[in-house]
Amino acid sequence: xxxxxxxxxxxxxxxxxxxxxxxxxxxxxxxxxxxxxxxxxxxxxxxxxxxxxxxxxxxxxxxxxxxxxxxxxxxxxxxxxxxxxxxxxxxxxxxxxxxxxxxxxxxxxxxxxxxxxxxxxxxxxxxxxxxxxxxxxxxxxxxxxxxxxxxxxxxxxxxxxxxxxxxxxxxxxxxxxxxxxxxxxxxxxxxxxxxxxxxxxxxxxxxxxxxxxxxxxxxxxxxxxxxxxxxxxxxxxxxxxxxxxxxxxxxxxxxxxxxxxxxxxxxxxxxxxxxxxxxxxxxxxxxxxxxxxxxxxxxxxxxxxxxxxxxxxxxx
Amino acid sequence: xxxxxxxxxxxxxxxxxxxxxxxxxxxxxxxxxxxxxxxxxxxxxxxxxxxxxxxxxxxxxxxxxxxxxxxxxxxxxxxxxxxxxxxxxxxxxxxxxxxxxxxxxxxxxxxxxxxxxxxxxxxxxxxxxxxxxxxxxxxxxxxxxxxxxxxxxxxxxxxxxxxxxxxxxxxxxxxxxxxxxxxxx
Numbered sequence: 001x002x003x004x005x006x007x008x009x010x011x012x013x014x015x016x017x018x019x020x021x022x023x024x025x026x027x028x029x030x031x032x033x034x035x036x037x038x039x040x041x042x043x044x045x046x047x048x049x050x051x052x053x054x055x056x057x058x059x060x061x062x063x064x065x066x067x068x069x070x071x072x073x074x075x076x077x078x079x080x081x082x083x084x085x086x087x088x089x090x091x092x093x094x095x096x097x098x099x100x101x102x103x104x105x106x107x108x109x110x111x112x113x114x115x116x117x118x119x120x121x122x123x124x125x126x127x128x129x130x131x132x133x134x135x136x137x138x139x140x141x142x143x144x145x146x147x148x149x150x151x152x153x154x155x156x157x158x159x160x161x162x163x164x165x166x167x168x169x170x171x172x173x174x175x176x177x178x179x180x181x182x183x184x185x186x187x188x189x190x191x192x193x194x195x196x197x198x199x200x201x202x203x204x205x206x207x208x209x210x211x212x213x214x215x216x217x218x219x220x221x222x223x224x225x226x227x228x229x230x231x232x233x234x235x236x237x238x239x240x241x242x243x244x245x246x247x248x249x250x251x252x253x254x255x256x257x258x259x260x261x262x263x264x265x266x267x268x269x270x271x272x273x274x275x276x277x278x279x280x281x282x283x284x285x286x287x288x289x290x291x292x293x294x295x296x297x298x299x300x301x302x303x304x305x306x307x308x309x310x311x312x313x314x315x316x
Numbered sequence: 317x318x319x320x321x322x323x324x325x326x327x328x329x330x331x332x333x334x335x336x337x338x339x340x341x342x343x344x345x346x347x348x349x350x351x352x353x354x355x356x357x358x359x360x361x362x363x364x365x366x367x368x369x370x371x372x373x374x375x376x377x378x379x380x381x382x383x384x385x386x387x388x389x390x391x392x393x394x395x396x397x398x399x400x401x402x403x404x405x406x407x408x409x410x411x412x413x414x415x416x417x418x419x420x421x422x423x424x425x426x427x428x429x430x431x432x433x434x435x436x437x438x439x440x441x442x443x444x445x446x447x448x449x450x451x452x453x454x455x456x457x458x459x460x461x462x463x464x465x466x467x468x469x470x471x472x473x474x475x476x477x478x479x480x481x482x483x484x485x486x487x488x489x490x491x492x493x494x495x496x497x498x499x500x501x
Contacts, residue, residue, distance in 0.1 A: 239441075242426060246441055250448070256460040257452060270462035 004064045006298050009261045013066060013079065028073045035068075035079065040258070044227050046086065046220035047260040049078040055090055062306065064297035066261075080261035080297065084268070084281060086218040087111070092284055100284040108282065110215030115225050117209050118155045119232035119244050121202070125151035127240025146196035152237045154198050158206040159230070161188065166210075267296040358488060415446055425472070 013035060020034045032048045033041075040047055051057055052075045057067045060078045065085075068077040087107055092100040125144070129137055147154065165184040169177045189206070192198045209229070216222035228251050235243030258265035268276035273295040279285045280294070293306050350357045375387045382390035388407060392400025423438040449457060 242438065242441065245426070246445065249445065252463055253449070253452070253456070253460050256463060257456040264459055266459065266463055269466055270459035 004061065004293070004298070005066050006064065006262075009080065009297075010066060012261065013068070017068075025070060026072075028068065028070045028075050028077050031068065031070050032077045032079075035077070043258060044224040045083075045255070045258060045265065046218065046224070047079075047081065047258070047265070049081045049086060049218070050075050051078060052076075053090065059090070059093070060085075063294050080259075080263040082260065082263060082267045082296065083221075083255065083265055086221045087216070089217045093287070097284050097286045101282075104282065104284060107215045107217065110212035111225055113212035114209050114216070114222075115229045115232065115248075116244070117205055117212070118159060118229055119236040119247075120241075121205050122152045122155055122233055122236040123240040123244055126237065127243075131241065140201060143201040144199040147199050148196070152233065154202045155205075155233060158198060158202055159209070159233075162206055162210050163226075263296050268294070271296055271299075273299075419443060419446070 016035050020031075022034070025031050025034075029050055032050070036043075036047055049060070051060075057076050057078065061067055065081070066079050068079070088104070089107075092104055094100075095103065124132060124137075125140065132140075144151070161184070165181055168180050168184070172180055185207070189198075189203050193200050193203055213222050213226060216225060228247075231251070232244050232247045235247040237243070239246065255266050256264070256270060264270055267273070268281055275292065276294050276296065279290050291306065353360060378387050378390055379385060382393065385393065388400055388403040391403050392398075419439055419442045422442055423435045426438050427435040449460075
């Protein structure tokens with residue numbers, strides 16, 4: 001086990017843990033904040049993973065990542081993380097590889113929908129009306145007939161409502177949480193559309209965005225992507241599709257800049273570890289094909305075998 | 317490739333160069349080439365590409381002989397020491413030209429192929445983006461180029477390839493037009 005994690009990362013975490021001076025740490029989540037670099041304090045994207053599942057933590061340890069436990073807390077912090085590890089669920093590895101890949105792609109589609117769809121609606125309605133076919137634009141215009149304000153006001157109203165419903169569902173007891181969602185989603189949505197406060201197509205877009213955001217397995221990551229969606233909406237209001245492209249470029253640039261314990265946040269997509277890219281990234285190959293551990297966590301280790309056909313001595 | 321370069325400042329620009337060439341291979345260049353050279357313009361990108369590859373291989377070879385140092389550092393070590401800052405300056409000019417080229421090419425692509433708006437606005441926005449880029453370390457830009465190459469470039473390529481059915485292949489005949497050589501002279 002000692003050889004699995006990068007020694008310099010372990011030492012960095014130990015050093016950081018020794019320098020913490022605080023009156024109380026109530027949960028491991030609070031501990032995680034102390035482990036981040038100063039430049040990453042305001043990052044909306046989570047640079048650590050919190051989990052209570054033993055299988056998830058064991059898997060992370062076997063991949064060369066580091067887990068931290070604290071007293072009086074049921075969950076562990078896992079470092080370093082990448083965007084990809086936060087998008088994965090244990091089911092990906094328990095299901096057959098094709099089903100696992102399918103579910104993984106569905107989640108990525110959901111993420112893309114959450115980020116882009118509201119901004120795309122604003123762009124197509126307000127700035128780039130000439131991009132789509134005339135028939136589609138006529139249907140869109142007919143749906144918005146009677147709505148007294150521009151598309152971006154509609155989007156802001158509906159997304160704010162969605163955020164409130166989300167928050168209410170999380171905070172309310174589970175018994176009445178579902179009822180609140182139904183009241184919020186169905187009754188308010190239908191009434192708003194009938195009174196021409198919003199268009200029917202906006203309800204479709206809001207519902208699709210909400211469903212897309214629920215497919216993101218990590219709540220913190222979902223919140224970060226929703227913030228990115230708002231950022232794209234802001235840029236789409238004056239610049240349309242160009243604003244969206246620019247905004248996405250900026251987000252990608254920021255993500256390329258992010259690192260979690262010296263591991264690039266978008267690894268293995270922007271590292272040169274092609275084996276990892278085609279074994280366990282967007283596509284998940286059968287476990288027998290994943291013969292080596294991910295290289296991003298131990299870049300200086302030449303090979304690290306995790307599935308050897310014969311002989312236990314080859315492990316590590 | 318890793319064994320050739322010790323300096324990541326050189327390692328990543330190679331990746332950036334590949335991405336920029338890939339983006340601009342089909343955009344912006346053809347109009348200016350056709351206007352300047354005439355019918356033989358169709359062959360010029362291949363010649364340019366071959367020259368670029370040869371330059372890249374020469375840089376690799378020199379770096380390998382200089383035990384991992386870049387062309388710039390090696391030139392100062394082998395020749396007079398002022399060659400190192402001079403070659404870094406030339407490198408800057410090269411990337412400056414590359415930046416101008418990608419701004420024009422990108423502006424052309426967005427305004428004419430994707431019909432996103434007028435080119436002057438696009439060029440202005442891209443200049444602002446490039447300024448933001450210049451504040452970030454080379455690692456970040458390299459990683460960004462990597463992501464763009466994987467996820468964005470295929471979209472550009474597909475859009476460009478949709479024009480293939482519109483090509484009049486017969487216009488390539490005769491393969492070399494001797495009349496057009498006069499334009500170069």
